[in-house]
Amino acid sequence: MQPYMPLLPTVRRRSVKWAWVLTFQYVLYIGVQLSATSILRKADGTWEIHMLANMGTIQVLLLWGNIFLTLLTSILFFVALIRDRRVSPWTGHTEVNGTDFIHAVAFMQIFYNASIFLYGTGLLSYPLFTTGSIGGLFESASLQIFLCMFCFIWFRGRLESIGFQSPIDVGKMFFFIIGCYLGITFLLSYVVAPLADLFHISLSSAREEGISREIRDAKQNSLITILLSFFMTGLFVPIAEEMMFRGVLQTYLVKKWGAFWGILIASFWFAIIHIDIALFLPLFIIGLSLGIVRHRFHSLWASIILHSINNVISVILSYQS
Template identity: 90%
Template sequence: MQPYMQLMPTIRRHSVKWAWILTFQYVLYISIQLSATLILRRADGTWEIHMLANMGTIQALVLWGNIFLTLLTSTLFFIALIRDRRISTSTSHTQVNGTDFIHAVAFMQVFYNASIFLYGTGIVTYPLFTVGSIGGLLESASLQIVLCMFCFIWFRGRLESIGFKNPTDIGRMFLFIIGCYLGITFLLSYVVAPLADLFQISLSSAREEGISREIKDAKQNSLITIFFSFFMTGIFVPIAEEMMFRGVLQTYLVKKWGALWGILIASFWFAIIHIDLALFLPLFMIGLSLGIVRHRFHSLWASIILHSINNVVSVILSYQS
């Protein structure tokens, strides 16, 4: 047996059923969040999409019911994981499979549920750290930290299966990435924005405004927080998100349903997970570009670099505004 095989995760039998339940609860959570969307007409005549600060009674009951059920499911899920690790022998699979996929979704739901429970019940104050501080930047990237930890632990010894390998043609890859970035910029500026103006739809986003505020606050704090914000936004976040969305989810979906549907579904997922309907189309287009470069060059580094370029430019523009 090859040495790396001994480091691969063991077969998960008992935890799979709980992972499926967590996946259903994940879909329910996203649906509840999207249902708290309100479209309002502003004084200037444009339509603006808002996320309601307070949900209706039924929505709140369903949300909290899902939260407490997920707490129970999560407990049983981790007990099953521990049991599986103890009784199973090493598996020989080296590619991303359905077990990997369903466990990745389950861990995302565990994180979301824990966050809402801790913040929603007041056990942890929100925000826990000052906005724009190093702690605040880490807090805002807590999801990405969890995604990164999951991928490195779950796929230890087989990171190549999620795309951590040398691209087929580095020179052509960089030219393709630059072309994709310029293409995204052109489409957003000369297609999406004019269409939004034509249909009087506002592209303002509370989420994006919050990110910009955090970056500006980091600028006001110190030189260290400036560099840290560049690192988190421009390097760490792209690596973490690409590992999960293009590395795990897209890899499995492409294997299951082919490149077209795999990339489309992963891109839709990437856009919808931000819970930002105002910017759904731009996020979907960015997701498509990331998915295409990852698939085209058979390397996660391609999408990480493109994602990093997009984020770094956004940080620079936020600092200049």
């Protein structure tokens, strides 16, 4: 069976053009959401960061204008992509290149845009399923499900290019991963938290509180939802996010600009895309650690394992709270 390969940039010029437009719309989407950040002083004197709490008329117009323009661009993008496939569906290309990179970003924008459109227009109620139910757990991981589907379809036949290969020096890798996790814990507990206290900044996060509530509600439902929450948060989410951020984005950025800048930019991207300024620094530190282990051991499995350890321990702590 001949492996599937994306088209080279010279062949896929039509879809690349629209992918760039979608990438610009992706940046605008992130910018509008970040611009709606509010910093409020609590009664105890600490500053608390609220995301999407101060969206004015201009921001709403920008957001919805971007949504409808993205819908139009998405149609043109898919038409061009289908035409490109018909022209030359097979090539001998195996490495992650700029075409893969820009299309990955384009598909992320398509997903975000579709989600906001469906929920924002009321075509789908939010949440669609009860929090903590089987449907709710899948709904909360809808982005990761999409990322996983995209990566497996787009890179089928060449998953090695995004890091699905045996790591070098497996024994050393496990010790390195443990050291990284302990390092993350130390930095968050003895550097980030004290700095936040020093500047009276609250590290509370509505996004994290929502995740913890989902996990606690799953605990109250049934054994199936408990096991599913462990599987989704501890295994599936790490695999999906690592495939996109360390597998596709970091791999290309490292190839383009070297390990230092590639890992740094991918980690910044990983942190900012969560739209959670209060936890930007912790997310950035975690992203750096994931990027380093993926690059150090030439395997996506290294970052998946570290990501899984971090998430599983977080789930356990949420169950105990």
